[in-house]
Amino acid sequence: MRTLKALSSIVLVQGLGAGLSLIFFLILTKLLGAEEFGKYVWVISISGIIALLVQLGLPTSIVKKFAPLSLYKITAPSALANTFSIYVLLSIVSCITLLCILPYINDFTRYEIAWAVPIGTSLACLAISDAILRSANLGIKAQIASQLIRNLFLIIGVLLLVLFNNSNVDIYLFLYSATALLSAIVFLTPLLTLVIKNISVSSGGKVVGSNTSHFQVAMSRSIGNHLPIFITGFFVSPEVLAYLAIAMRLTAPIIFGVSASRAYFGAKINKSIKTSQYSDAYKDYNSAAIFSLVIAMIGALFIITITAFLITFDYGLFENFSDGEFLIIILCLVSVFRISLAAFGPVQLVAILLNCEKFVRNYNLVMLATLTIGLLIAGIFENIAITATIMLLYGFFVSFGLWLKIKSIFKKHHNL
Numbered sequence: 231m232r233t234l235k236a237l238s239s240i241v242l243v244q245g246l247g248a249g250l251s252l253i254f255f256l257i258l259t260k261l262l263g264a265e266e267f268g269k270y271v272w273v274i275s276i277s278g279i280i281a282l283l284v285q286l287g288l289p290t291s292i293v294k295k296f297a298p299l300s301l302y303k304i305t306a307p308s309a310l311a312n313t314f315s316i317y318v319l320l321s322i323v324s325c326i327t328l329l330c331i332l333p334y335i336n337d338f339t340r341y342e343i344a345w346a347v348p349i350g351t352s353l354a355c356l357a358i359s360d361a362i363l364r365s366a367n368l369g370i371k372a373q374i375a376s377q378l379i380r381n382l383f384l385i386i387g388v389l390l391l392v393l394f395n396n397s398n399v400d401i402y403l404f405l406y407s408a409t410a411l412l413s414a415i416v417f418l419t420p421l422l423t424l425v426i427k428n429i430s431v432s433s434g435g436k437v438v439g440s441n442t443s444h445f446q447v448a449m450s451r452s453i454g455n456h457l458p459i460f461i462t463g464f465f466v467s468p469e470v471l472a473y474l475a476i477a478m479r480l481t482a483p484i485i486f487g488v489s490a491s492r493a494y495f496g497a498k499i500n501k502s503i504k505t506s507q508y509s510d511a512y513k514d515y516n517s518a519a520i521f522s523l524v525i526a527m528i529g530a531l532f533i534i535t536i537t538a539f540l541i542t543f544d545y546g547l548f549e550n551f552s553d554g555e556f557l558i559i560i561l562c563l564v565s566v567f568r569i570s571l572a573a574f575g576p577v578q579l580v581a582i583l584l585n586c587e588k589f590v591r592n593y594n595l596v597m598l599a600t601l602t603i604g605l606l607i608a609g610i611f612e613n614i615a616i617t618a619t620i621m622l623l624y625g626f627f628v629s630f631g632l633w634l635k636i637k638s639i640f641k642k643h644h645n646l
Contacts, residue, residue, distance in 0.1 A: 247377025248483040268468025271475040278456035280350025286440040289361035297497040301366035311421040317355040345403040352410035359414035369493025380413035465609030484568035487525025491518035492576035508643040519575030526572035563618035570625035
């Protein structure tokens with residue numbers, strides 16, 4: 231009962247965050263129009279890739295090395311505090327630098343891509359923050375920061391911009407970067423304070439080392455979430471790209487069960503594996519997988535039903551998407567993609583905790599190469615329905631292959 235209550239709390243926070251995020255993006259489509267919105271989401275997809283490069287796989291390394299930890303017992307010099315402070319500083323410097331050079335580059339075509347750097351560093355900072363909180367068994371706080379507080383900041387910011395009738399895409403991209411950074415700091419201010427108060431000690435302290443395997447795994451595992459929009463953006467018009475982008479945004483809650491189970495069970499599973507309690511680890515993983523799948527199925531049904539109802543109105547949330555039937559088709563295909571990722575729970579994290587980094591890396595790289603080829607072919611045909619189909623096949627084979635691997639490992643350690 232306690233587990234279900236904790237997981238439900240995380241999903242509730244994620245659901246509220248998803249609702250706020252959706253409102254934010256739908257307001258953007260109205261303010262920017264389908265073409266400018268398409269450009270906006272393309273920059274965000276590039277930012278996601280940069281974030282993966284900048285964070286160096288550290289979120290996975292942090293969870294595996296430090297979980298479970300007591301956040302309130304950290305003292306200087308602290309590798310965690312130093313690492314987090316460096317990412318906060320990097321985010322601030324990159325944003326200020328771009329603001330200084332922006333007047334000199336805004337005459338170039340697609341200059342807005344430059345925003346991918348400060349946004350990417352801020353997203354990396356948020357990922358580090360999330361990993362630290364999850365390692366401290368503060369999964370609910372991690373979700374509140376990334377899903378609720380961040381989206382509240384976005385909504386407040388966009389409402390202020392609406393009030394002043396500002397439709398400059400630079401402002402909205404700055405808002406995206408700033409809110410990610412603020413959300414990263416909100417629960418980890420004590421770590422920043424610790425470093426600032428002990429600057430002389432901290433400057434000589436260590437940082438969390440980058441693990442090459444974790445970096446490669448993180449890249450191969452997560453870059454697939456950004457590639458569809460990134461690659462497709464080279465082949466189709468921003469208006470068409472907007473259909474795929476909004477479908478991916480609408481279906482984001484489908485994998486909330488995975489995020490919740492990872493946040494709640496991650497440290498517990500890691501503790502069981504470290505103490506060779508594989509039976510307990512397997513039991514927790516099964517609970518996480520079942521929970522993830524149930525939430526995914528419920529979420530997909532709800533999202534498709536609500537969207538199908540809302541597009542019947544001529545002047546509503548989806549008025550910028552003229553072809554409602556096509557939007558539903560893309561939405562259904564992307565929903566199946568999300569379900570395929572959620573069906574086996576936090577399978578990638580568990581595989582890494584079982585010391586299968588090399589297998590996860592190699593398997594993901596093969597699947598990623600296959601996805602890239604598929605997306606390029608779909609792009610040549612300029613058909614995002616083919617793109618979405620390629621995505622769902624990729625999602626299923628990635629999750630299923632990793633599930634087979636960890637199941638065999640659990641059987642080896644314990645007759646499960």
